[in-house]
Amino acid sequence: MIRKILMYLVLILFAISTALPFMYMIATAMTPDSYIMPYPPILIPATLYLGNFIAALASNNFLKYFMNSVFVSTVSTIAAMVVSSMSAYAFARFNFRFKEQLFRLYLFSLMIPGLLNIVPQFLFINSIGLVDSYAGLILLYVGAGIAYNTFFLRGFFQSIPREIEDSAIIDGAGRFTIFTRIILPLSKPALGTFAIFAFTGFWDEFSSALTILKSVDMRTLPIAIQLFRQQHGTDWGLIFAATLIALVPIIIFFVVFQKRFIKGDFLSGSVKG
Amino acid sequence: MKKSLKYKYRNELEVLPFLLPGFILLLIFIFYPIAKNFYMSLSDYNIFLDKMNTFTGIDNYIRVFKDKMFWDAFINTAAYAAVTILPQMAIGLILAIIINTKIKGSFLFRILFYIPVITSWLIVSLIFRYLFESGDAGLINYLLLKANLIQTSISWFSNRWTANAVIWILAVWKGIGWNMVVFLAGLQGIDRSYYEAADIDGANIIQKVRFITIPLLKPVTFFIMTNLLVGSFNVFTQVYVMTNGAPMGRTQVLLSYMYKVAFTDFQIGYSSALSVVVGVFIFILAMGQQKFLNMGYKEGQL
Amino acid sequence: MTLKKLLVGLFSLLLVAGLAGCKADPKPVSGKVLFWHTYSEGEEALFLEEVVPLFNEAYPEIEIESVRMPYDGLKQQVITAYTGNVAPDVMRMDIVWVPEFAKQGILEEVSAFDEFSDLKDNFFAGSLSTNFYNGKYYGLPLNTNTKVAVYSKAVLAELGMTEAPATWDEMIALARTLKASDDRWGLTPQGFGPWGFLPYFWTLGGKVTDDEYSVATGYLNSADSIAAVQQLYDYYKEGLIGPAMFGEQPDAWGGMAGGNYLWIDDGPWYFSIIGQTAIDSTIVSTIPEGKGGSVSVVGGEDLVMFNKSENKDASWTFMQFMMTDEVQKIMAKTGMIPVTQSAADSLTDVPAYVATYIEQLKTAQPRTPSASWGSIEQVLSLAIESVFRDEKTVTEALNDAATEIDALLK
Numbered sequence: 015m016i017r018k019i020l021m022y023l024v025l026i027l028f029a030i031s032t033a034l035p036f037m038y039m040i041a042t043a044m045t046p047d048s049y050i051m052p053y054p055p056i057l058i059p060a061t062l063y064l065g066n067f068i069a070a071l072a073s074n075n076f077l078k079y080f081m082n083s084v085f086v087s088t089v090s091t092i093a094a095m096v097v098s099s100m101s102a103y104a105f106a107r108f109n110f111r112f113k114e115q116l117f118r119l120y121l122f123s124l125m126i127p128g129l130l131n132i133v134p135q136f137l138f139i140n141s142i143g144l145v146d147s148y149a150g151l152i153l154l155y156v157g158a159g160i161a162y163n164t165f166f167l168r169g170f171f172q173s174i175p176r177e178i179e180d181s182a183i184i185d186g187a188g189r190f191t192i193f194t195r196i197i198l199p200l201s202k203p204a205l206g207t208f209a210i211f212a213f214t215g216f217w218d219e220f221s222s223a224l225t226i227l228k229s230v231d232m233r234t235l236p237i238a239i240q241l242f243r244q245q246h247g248t249d250w251g252l253i254f255a256a257t258l259i260a261l262v263p264i265i266i267f268f269v270v271f272q273k274r275f276i277k278g279d280f281l282s283g284s285v286k287g
Numbered sequence: 288m289k290k291s292l293k294y295k296y297r298n299e300l301e302v303l304p305f306l307l308p309g310f311i312l313l314l315i316f317i318f319y320p321i322a323k324n325f326y327m328s329l330s331d332y333n334i335f336l337d338k339m340n341t342f343t344g345i346d347n348y349i350r351v352f353k354d355k356m357f358w359d360a361f362i363n364t365a366a367y368a369a370v371t372i373l374p375q376m377a378i379g380l381i382l383a384i385i386i387n388t389k390i391k392g393s394f395l396f397r398i399l400f401y402i403p404v405i406t407s408w409l410i411v412s413l414i415f416r417y418l419f420e421s422g423d424a425g426l427i428n429y430l431l432l433k434a435n436l437i438q439t440s441i442s443w444f445s446n447r448w449t450a451n452a453v454i455w456i457l458a459v460w461k462g463i464g465w466n467m468v469v470f471l472a473g474l475q476g477i478d479r480s481y482y483e484a485a486d487i488d489g490a491n492i493i494q495k496v497r498f499i500t501i502p503l504l505k506p507v508t509f510f511i512m513t514n515l516l517v518g519s520f521n522v523f524t525q526v527y528v529m530t531n532g533a534p535m536g537r538t539q540v541l542l543s544y545m546y547k548v549a550f551t552d553f554q555i556g557y558s559s560a561l562s563v564v565v566g567v568f569i570f571i572l573a574m575g576q577q578k579f580l581n582m583g584y585k586e587g588q589l
Numbered sequence: 590m591t592l593k594k595l596l597v598g599l600f601s602l603l604l605v606a607g608l609a610g611c612k613a614d615p616k617p618v619s620g621k622v623l624f625w626h627t628y629s630e631g632e633e634a635l636f637l638e639e640v641v642p643l644f645n646e647a648y649p650e651i652e653i654e655s656v657r658m659p660y661d662g663l664k665q666q667v668i669t670a671y672t673g674n675v676a677p678d679v680m681r682m683d684i685v686w687v688p689e690f691a692k693q694g695i696l697e698e699v700s701a702f703d704e705f706s707d708l709k710d711n712f713f714a715g716s717l718s719t720n721f722y723n724g725k726y727y728g729l730p731l732n733t734n735t736k737v738a739v740y741s742k743a744v745l746a747e748l749g750m751t752e753a754p755a756t757w758d759e760m761i762a763l764a765r766t767l768k769a770s771d772d773r774w775g776l777t778p779q780g781f782g783p784w785g786f787l788p789y790f791w792t793l794g795g796k797v798t799d800d801e802y803s804v805a806t807g808y809l810n811s812a813d814s815i816a817a818v819q820q821l822y823d824y825y826k827e828g829l830i831g832p833a834m835f836g837e838q839p840d841a842w843g844g845m846a847g848g849n850y851l852w853i854d855d856g857p858w859y860f861s862i863i864g865q866t867a868i869d870s871t872i873v874s875t876i877p878e879g880k881g882g883s884v885s886v887v888g889g890e891d892l893v894m895f896n897k898s899e900n901k902d903a904s905w906t907f908m909q910f911m912m913t914d915e916v917q918k919i920m921a922k923t924g925m926i927p928v929t930q931s932a933a934d935s936l937t938d939v940p941a942y943v944a945t946y947i948e949q950l951k952t953a954q955p956r957t958p959s960a961s962w963g964s965i966e967q968v969l970s971l972a973i974e975s976v977f978r979d980e981k982t983v984t985e986a987l988n989d990a991a992t993e994i995d996a997l998l999k
Contacts, residue, residue, distance in 0.1 A: 028463070029399055032464075035411065047863075055424075110298045129558065130324055214404065533836060
């Protein structure tokens with residue numbers, strides 16, 4: 015009993031410190047004409063003013079950009095998952111010459127700060143004619159993230175017991191069958207976690223999207239939100255309202271994936287069975 | 288002959304379909320830019336016309352070592368790594384363990400703790416800047432004064448280390464949820480029978496964490512550590528938005544400094560040299576960790 | 590019935606012929622102009638709803654594709670777009686960027702166009718000069734602005750004043766009265782950067798470089814300049830300067846709204862963004878006159894063409910069109926001040942505060958036009974900040990900065 019109370023105490027303490035900045039954000043989003051950040055800060059909205067939410071939805075093609083973002087983030091997540099789970103599987107389970115050295119190269123590439131990488135990357139996408147297309151942006155997302163994503167999934171694949179695969183190999187299953195029928199289903203929690211992180215990253219990405227997508231109609235949500243920050247002043251209420259709206263799909267995504275994939279019984283059933 | 292060659296490389300042939308798509312992407316999107324980056328670092332590069340103005344050899348590298356601003360940025364970045372990694376891991380682990388016991392409401396807490404992770408860096412940086420405002424009316428100052436923890440309000444952003452402290456607090460605040468989710472995935476991989484056995488032996492919760500959970504989480508822990516280490520050297524937005532180096536460039540981190548070098552006066556060559564130096568440094572650091580890393584994974588292979 | 594059809598047909602034929610005839614005298618320019626800008630949402634609406642239709646009417650063969658860009662990360666966007674040959678034809682950019690981009694060799698020289706010499710004389714000299722690099726012009730001024738003194742009506746009233754103080758000393762006397770309460774301040778430069786600091790520095794008699802912008806030593810560290818910075822530093826020590834200078838709260842706008850500040854210096858966007866409350870609660874005036882006069886800093890945007898543009902004639906046509914009095918006057922409705930004498934003279938239907946800005950522009954000075962402005966700006970900010978944070982004496986800081994800026998100006 016005391017243990018439970020203690021646990022709740024810890025949870026609630028961190029819940030408060032997590033929530034505090036968001037309370038401030040919500041309160042400001044409910045303040046009209048907020049070019050000046052309320053000072054001293056307010057945590058409880060003075061009124062139930064929803065004008066900023068309505069204005070955010072109505073401006074800058076917000077809803078169109080919202081749907082664009084849903085599309086780009088979803089397809090990119092799936093594409094990144096397919097390509098990187100294959101290469102992660104290669105590093106986790108195959109034996110081949112220079113495997114360790116090659117993997118070290120993958121790791122090494124993560125270490126170099128890629129501030130200027132966008133220029134050669136953009137020139138490549140331009141050279142294959144994919145500038146101003148979602149295909150180009152998705153390719154960039156998958157390509158630029160390949161080393162990290164491989165690294166991410168390799169660790170999880172390695173922790174899957176080999177016994178299960180071995181019995182499948184004895185049964186005469188090919189590598190591809192093992193990958194799709196055994197490894198992937200067993201990695202649901204890892205893939206779910208991966209999907210959440212990947213989706214979050216794509217959903218929030220601003221700079222590459224603006225670089226690749228030239229048509230105003232194709233822009234994604236983070237670009238629309240950036241446009242609320244103007245050269246000489248920012249409407250805080252508007253930008254916070256827009257941010258809160260942008261959080262909704264990703265919370266839904268998180269809830270769905272946590273519920274469906276990262277629940278209990280990771281491995282236990284199959285290992286014992 | 289042909290057959291034996293095929294036999295000799297059978298492992299490589301088998302892995303190729305899995306490895307190749309990712310490897311090609313890696314070459315195009317990561318290695319080619321890195322090579323180009325190195326090439327640009329040897330000159331006074333004009334990035335618009337995509338050509339070297341003058342070949343300068345290692346001049347840019349010599350300049351790196353004499354650049355006081357760079358070393359300030361380097362120290363800030365190293366301090367960021369040293370200060371933020373352990374707390375967010377520890378808190379993330381504690382929360383993951385509590386949530387993993389599936390006490391009532393744990394799902395709601397899990398969502399709440401994850402919300403900072405999914406909120407954009409830009410926005411949370413803007414908010415933290417305002418929460419830590421100077422004067423008695425800044426929220427954090429107000430709370431600290433009320434709690435009698437400080438006697439006079441702190442001008443957080445007027446001093447190198449207090450400004451850094453805000454950057455660190457934000458990093459931990461935003462990172463906890465990520466650590467929690469990864470640790471949760473790891474915890475769920477631990478077979479319950481270990482705990483059941485420990486229960487029979489009469490172990491208490493601290494002992495169970497100490498002797499079962501932490502050792503079995505080793506692979507996940509090393510994964511997280513490498514992640515956070517690499518992440519530390521890529522810290523950018525929160526510094527760019529909250530301080531942009533103020534006061535006097537003393538809170539600059541590596542990436543924000545490189546950004547300034549590259550885009551205020553288009554010193555592309557010098558900026559490239561900075562990223563090569565930083566890359567080599569992190570690589571050496573990571574090689575040191577590599578042994579632990581491999582050890583960690585081997586133990587995790589059950 | 591048939592007669593009517595015939596008449597309609599004939600009439601439309603005549604109409605088409607007439608229209609074609611109108612445009613026929615110069616060669617009809619056609620093409621598509623991709624235009625990047627960072628107008629605010631309101632300014633963009635005005636541009637799209639009033640300026641573009643006018644342009645289309647005059648030049649139906651030219652299509653304008655207007656793209657609003659986020660301000661953050663804009664330079665990186667220009668780099669990738671230019672290297673990938675998808676740069677805009679025309680871009681509206683901050684005046685301090687033009688020499689920097691010109692140095693990179695990516696802008697079209699506009700002084701090479703025939704019409705340039707006719708246009709040239711109508712521009713305000715200060716605005717035009719921001720396009721100058723290495724003996725040539727690389728852009729046209731589009732809109733200018735400066736900062737004026739914006740006084741809080743309420744705070745003035747408390748001090749028994751109904752109008753703005755005219756001179757620096759009068760203003761300082763008011764500031765000293767305010768000092769009695771510890772959350773009120775008399776003057777509030779917005780930051781240590783040149784944009785925030787220079788109006789105070791110049792007004793108190795300081796100078797950054799010689800008139801040719803070729804050397805800083807002997808100017809930035811002259812006795813006058815040192816005295817100017819010293820004077821501001823002394824005001825700070827006396828408690829007259831508001832925390833917004835240190836980037837702390839209340840910030841300039843918040844301090845005006847909260848009655849913490851007697852006055853701030855700010856641009857016309859202070860009024861166009863905040864709106865009527867800002868207009869009603871303030872009194873605008875030129876910067877109070879000090880030893881150096883009443884000197885503010887010139888801001889604004891220029892219009893440039895990238896040299897990779899494939900529609901140079903159409904782009905040039907569009908650029909010239911943006912300089913016409915009609916367009917300049919339309920954009921002035923948002924507080925954007927025209928760059929041509931003729932448009933400024935005939936302004937009607939603009940907010941009252943605009944007159945003060947035009948008055949201030951007569952003595953306002955540009956920030957050092959240089960391809961290395963980005964670096965110069967950093968040197969200046971650091972020098973001033975190191976004084977106010979007690980790390981260097983005024984003489985030390987300005988001597989060091991002058992040496993560094995000399996090297997950057999070469």
